[in-house]
Amino acid sequence: MAIITKYLFFLLPFFILSCKSSQQKGDTFYFGGNIITMEDDFPQVDALVVKGGKILFVGSRKEAAPYVGENTKQIDLKGKTLLPGFIDAHGHITSRAGMEQAIDLSPSPYGTVNSIPDLQKTILSVIKRTKLGASVPVLGNGYDDAIMREHRHPTRQELDAISTTNPIIVIHASGHASVANSAMLKLLGIAENVKDPEGGHYGRSPDNRLNGKLEENAS
Secondary structure (H helix, E strand, O other): OHHHHHHHHHHHHHHHHHHHHHOOOOOEEEEEEEEEOOOOOOOEEEEEEEEOOEEEEEEOHHHHHHHOOOOOEEEEOOOOEEOOOOOOOOOOHHHHHOOOOOEEOOOOOOOOOOOHHHHHHHHHHHHHHOOOOOOOOEEEEEEOOOOOOOOOOOOHHHHHOOOOOOOEEEEEOOOOEEEEOHHHHHHOOOOOOOOOOOOEEEEEOOOOOEEEEEEEOOO
16 A cells, blocks of 8 residues: 555656646637636636637636646737627627617607607607707607507608607617608608618508608618
8 A cells, every 4th residue: 555655656756747738728818808707606716728719718817827728829818808709699789789879769668659749749849859950860760560559650741740850760679670750751852752662661651652651671
């Protein structure tokens, strides 16, 4: 037993060296900034190591040392913030960012537009509060016909009731449709005899006149 123990102690350093040498080394090492993980257990760390486009390690800079080799590219964030890559699961992130200046037409519980009259009042109140010029275009975003009391889209005429001089367009919550008033249709050059574009559709009332609804590539 004593002989076996001696051999184990003799071989231990070699096992340690072997473990160290087999440790995967990352391609890139990030440090020196605020690294946000989006994990509840460790929301923010000091270091991140990437290998083959995947995260190999997150934690403290000291703990990251075994993952950093002589060929690992080291990037000092210099106090900047590093976030995980965003995967857009059809969430329209970039479109949403562009709508920050639009009038919010979201229904409950996020907003107050639960009917077409609510939509009209919301837009009109903004026009009056901001003392918007008579010909200045108006953009609204986020109405949802599936939730509004009428369970339908507003019409060109209902937007005309807000203003016949301000070009108005309201975008559906899905981002796949919108409704324009007469002034906006004129501004966009959409005439009564317009034909549907490929992959798009212009809504029409029973008398075949444009009702203001623009779908997909027509929007």
